[in-house]
Amino acid sequence: MVVHLLLLTDNKLSIDKGWFSDMWKVEVRKMKPGDKESIRQICCETGFGGKHIEVVFSDEAMFADMVTLYYTDYEPQSAFVARFEGETVGYLTGCLDTRSYNRVMKSKIVPRILLNVIRRQYCLNKKNRRYLKEVISHLLKGKTNLPLENYPAHLHINIRDGFRGFGIGRELISRYLVYLSDNNIKGVHLVTTSLHQDSLSFYEKLGFEIYARSETYSLGSREIYDLIYVRSVIISS
Numbered sequence: 001m002v003v004h005l006l007l008l009t010d011n012k013l014s015i016d017k018g019w020f021s022d023m024w025k026v027e028v029r030k031m032k033p034g035d036k037e038s039i040r041q042i043c044c045e046t047g048f049g050g051k052h053i054e055v056v057f058s059d060e061a062m063f064a065d066m067v068t069l070y071y072t073d074y075e076p077q078s079a080f081v082a083r084f085e086g087e088t089v090g091y092l093t094g095c096l097d098t099r100s101y102n103r104v105m106k107s108k109i110v111p112r113i114l115l116n117v118i119r120r121q122y123c124l125n126k127k128n129r130r131y132l133k134e135v136i137s138h139l140l141k142g143k144t145n146l147p148l149e150n151y152p153a154h155l156h157i158n159i160r161d162g163f164r165g166f167g168i169g170r171e172l173i174s175r176y177l178v179y180l181s182d183n184n185i186k187g188v189h190l191v192t193t194s195l196h197q198d199s200l201s202f203y204e205k206l207g208f209e210i211y212a213r214s215e216t217y218s219l220g221s222r223e224i225y226d227l228i229y230v231r232s233v234i235i236s237s
């Protein structure tokens with residue numbers, strides 16, 4: 001599927017009214033192995049409420065390992081990218097079965113990250129240690145139980161600054177919903193935070209509903225909370 005855009009200046013885009021539709025095209029397609037690095041890069045560029053994660057955490061490799069490694073290395077068939085002029089400008093990483101995601105995180109990814117910590121392959125300066133402590137303490141406090149029976153799949157989506165608001169996110173979600181339907185998955189959930197205020201109306205426009213809200217907690221000197229959204233999937237066959 002192709003989204004038509006018109007490039008203006010400085011990576012700012014405006015919706016193509018049809019005049020140059022064959023010249024400027026955003027292609028939404030399944031992830032290929034060569035997209036891995038750009039997915040890792042975009043997750044860092046957008047990792048703190050749509051802004052670069054460096055505001056609170058300076059090791060891009062460690063952040064990308066924590067946030068994307070499962071999707072790029074263990075379930076790449078459920079990931080989609082949006083490409084403009086040969087570059088990735090957004091992605092959706094997905095998982096059909098969150099229980100198997102949890103198993104792989106526990107048995108493969110967390111041990112791999114811990115090994116990298118022991119081998120001093122990440123920068124664990126004061127700022128980064130503080131961020132990790134806040135995240136781990138939030139996770140240990142016990143999250144709201146996810147509604148995995150009815151909404152077993154989940155997703156993450158991020159679009160590069162300058163490419164937002166032009167229908168790319170909508171197209172990525174539509175592609176993913178068709179993919180879920182084709183795989184007989186009846187529901188999808190996602191976890192976001194109050195830091196991502198902009199994304200909340202986006203999810204609501206696309207048919208997601210709030211399932212639960214967490215207690216408030218601290219992250220990077222801000223008081224925030226998590227929101228779990230859910231959406232049913234219409235199975236076509």
Ligand SMILES: CC(C)(COP(=O)(O)OP(=O)(O)OC[C@H]1O[C@@H](n2cnc3c(N)ncnc32)[C@H](O)[C@@H]1OP(=O)(O)O)[C@@H](O)C(=O)NCCC(=O)NCCS
Nearest residue numbers: 050158159164165166167168169170192196198199201202
């Ligand atoms: C949130 C995000 C994925 C949305 O993707 P997008 O390509 O910008 O959104 P689209 O242009 O496809 O918008 C689809 C619909 O959502 C609405 N929407 C999108 N962003 C919105 C915003 N900031 N405020 C209000 N509505 C918004 C649009 O109006 C559009 O509805 P319409 O077609 O009826 O006009 C993208 O802006 C983004 O990556 N933001 C920064 C990172 C982030 O927050 N990621 C989510 C982490 S949980």
